[in-house]
Amino acid sequence: MKKKSGNISKWLIPLAAGLAFVLIWQLAGGAGLVSPYILPPPLRVAASLAEDVPLLVQHAAVTFVTSVAGLAAAVALALLMCLAMDLWPAFKKAVYPYMVISQTIPIIFIYPVIMMGLGFGLAPKIAVVTLVCFFPIGVNLSDGLAQTDPELLLLFRSMKASRWKTILLLKLPGALPAFFSGLKIAAAYSVIGAVISEWLGAQAGLGVYMIRASKSFVLSRVFAGILVVVALSLGLFAVVLAAERVFLSWKFITNHKENKS
């Protein structure tokens, strides 16, 4: 019983808060407190959203593909880099600082360079998403691998475990929780990364849709685009959460037991 009411309030409270916020926003617009050219009222945004469904679906599909491809590339890249860094400490020393630097690059300014290398298609956009997503995944995974319990490493050594088996049976599974922390952050950022790259020059995608809407001063459509970006980001985040539940099921099972006792 207690558990159920806890679940309801877990959903109900944020939902009610959100609705209240939207209501106040709508009323403030209706009362003339906020100009619709600065902040279009929610009903107007909803109308634009409904009008543009086919167009939004088209653009969202492009953004979605870019985001997922970039995220997948970032995961593959992070996995390769982190394994290499774990196997060769000298490689880690050489590369780790640049991993951090990669995150400090203002994408807006190097995007033309990326485009010169990768052309005008989806490739440079995917590269931007990869650049954005690689850092949280790579740093978390690499730290997770580095934090393997030294006593467990000693135990594996006492059983003469090969390097590869030690990685496969000890280091990687141990680093999985850290990897998922990084992946959650990356999933939340990936769509924004895709939108920014589209903003910088593309033929399709939510970034293109929004820049067109804003250039023609139809703010309610810009907001409709924002809503779709939020929904896409949340959707990707939810997929990662679900994957985490599958891969770290042992954690959720044992946590459950602790909660009960």
Place this chain on the structure above:
Amino acid sequence: MKRIRVENVSHSFPETEVFRDLSFSVDSREFVSILGQSGCGKSTLLHVISGVIAPDSGRVFLDEEDITSRPGLVSYMPQNDLLLPWKTVLRNIGLPLSLKGRKAREAAAAVEPYLALFGLEGFEHRYPAQLSGGMRQRAALLRTYLHRTDIMLLDEPFGALDAITRERLQEWLTRLLETLRTTVLLVTHDIDEAILLSDRIIVLSPRPARIAEILPVDLPRPRNGEQKLSPEFLKLKKRALHALE
């Protein structure tokens, strides 16, 4: 015949001399305890014998074979149970077999016959966090046994348990070893445990550790906790206490 011989082994860490010139042996199917105060270097000694760290000098032999710095040739149970939290009990216990390249199903089949003997039947599909401390230690012990069944190094296997569970497991271990007949070298700072389990006790002095005394334990077997009050037991305890100083 599986016999361990330690010859003139010395080891230091930067700033700490742990032990100097230790020599002793453990005979085939003998149960020997190394008794020493906390911090005197017992775990380090087991690391050296199991081959995971190289001693500064000295050698370790298994029968006539030099096994210094060669891990994998004896079973070693670390001080903490160190079960992998993401693997079920069955998979944890089968780990040494998986590391030797056996398939998961084969490893499970090799583990199953022992589950009852180790009091783990019905718990094999749980995760370590769902077990009591005593069960985790038994699971770790079975994992150790399956790596190599004839020779085991145990580092304070019951150190983290409450007094009642510890005594129950000590009695269980004496009974178990009558069935398994394995050579055991156990490390402990618990005098009662050493006397209750061992054929011989090697008492170490405080750091830098040397052998203070070797005590043969002639108490009749099978042993149980009640013997702790017998005059022979108390006499041994007094000698061990004296040697520890």
